[in-house]
Amino acid sequence: MSKTILITGASRGFGKLWAKALLERGDKVAATARNIEDLNDLVQTYGDAVLPIRLDVNDREAVFTAVNHANKHFGRIDVLINNAGFGLFGAIEETTEQQARAQMETNFFGLLWVTQAIIPIMREQGSGHIIQVSSFLGLVTLPVLGIYNASKYAVNGLSETLASEVKSFGIKVSLIEPNGFSTDWSGASAVQTEPNEVYAPIKQAFAEGATPDSWGKPEATTNAVLQLIDAENPPLHFLLGKIAYPGVKQVYSERLAEFEAWKEVSTEAHGH
Template identity: 40%
Template sequence: MNKVWFITGCSTGFGRELAQQTLALGYKVAVASRNTEDVKDIVAAYPETAFAVKLDVTKADEISSSVKQVLEKFGSIDVLVNNAGIGYFGAAEESEEAEFRHMFEVNFFGLVNLTQKVLPVMRKQKNGHIVNIASIAGFFAFPALSFYNATKFAVVGYSESLAKETGHLGIKITIIAPSGFRTDWAGRSAKESSIVIDDYAPTAGANRANLRKASGHQPGDPVKGAAAIIKAVESENPPLHLLLGAAALKNARIKLAELKNDFDTWEATTIGADSPLSE
């Protein structure tokens, strides 16, 4: 187990569970968190193979410093898990610009900026695996999550393109799309718009309430979810897309059926939009 994992957002949820499980398996792990006090127990349990890294993914200097520190400590970065992320609830019209821009900085641009710093390391090594934690909300959109959906759709699009660009370099990409898991995503870590428009009560308003009510009671088990991610990374042919949770699979299949219906129904119109140039 010589591989080095670099995992962001390790204070709670998937990040914490992934750090603990990979360390238990004998991997070397850079355990990143905005506050290293939140992960000191993990590092104390594995003093030889765990390394606490202070990292706020919205800060360019901390991104550069963290990559440098991990390389100085372990000499390589073989698996990067971009897990850090936040939620924000509100209909599109209700959502406050400062809040959703900040969410993009964390969920998308932070992921991109850290990846940009790690890619040269993996290119030089001619191997590596980048695991981007997206969401089923990056494929199937939900009301009250307009801008959260947008951040995760962005992660998926970026990751799919990255996979096509880096495969020949020995760098693998896996996009994780969980449904509801018992992490803190819908709890204290998620913000909610202070604006409430009554017209959206049956759609976004209802889902806002459902998300809060379900927090801590979701069917997804973070322990099993982390184990599934490790299994994918350790496999000879890891998936580009890995759904986690029965609800993720159900909603993905609904979306596929909706797409097929639209494509098939409007096939003639679609093809009719072409006008081949005459020879």
């Protein structure tokens, strides 16, 4: 049975790719983008099955209007893919206030506004699946991506809490957590800080550590995402790519060992 999916940030990258895959198999898609002309090819190919919506997720009022418009147009929304976001590259010391706030406004607050707008609709339906496009950098960190890491940690904390709050309403929550993929995230969509030379060695080591094999092929994610959408019991955390799992496993193993090493001190701090 076909589903109705709302995808934010559908003009490029994962959003565009997944929108096409869903439309291709017969689903209906409400696709949002800041530049609605970027969705013309979807409309020309798939006609009434796609509803293009101009939207900047930073505008909370516009978000609620857009989500309600999509629901009224199609009659329901089965799945939300909260995909809008961008990467901010640079050391934490280099980051301006404007850059830091812009990163959090889009990656965290924009996602929050769309989430808040969709919950009443799915609650009334008694069903729904909220899929947040986070990152494996919401579980582990890499240098020169500090504010981006922080935005995704915030998304993960929000979404884990959300899952416990909406479960009784029949709403499922999943976090897609990709490692690096060859999308516009690190290219045209990215923002760079003004470099401070003291961080040049760290940036060089970071760049040299990434081999061509480190970056996944975006097209290869389609089948996995369709399986996630169709799953009766989808996971809360869903890693994408072969780099994510070993990276997360290593960091979490080290983290548990550190907790264990300081356990007695930590326990004594409870006081009784």
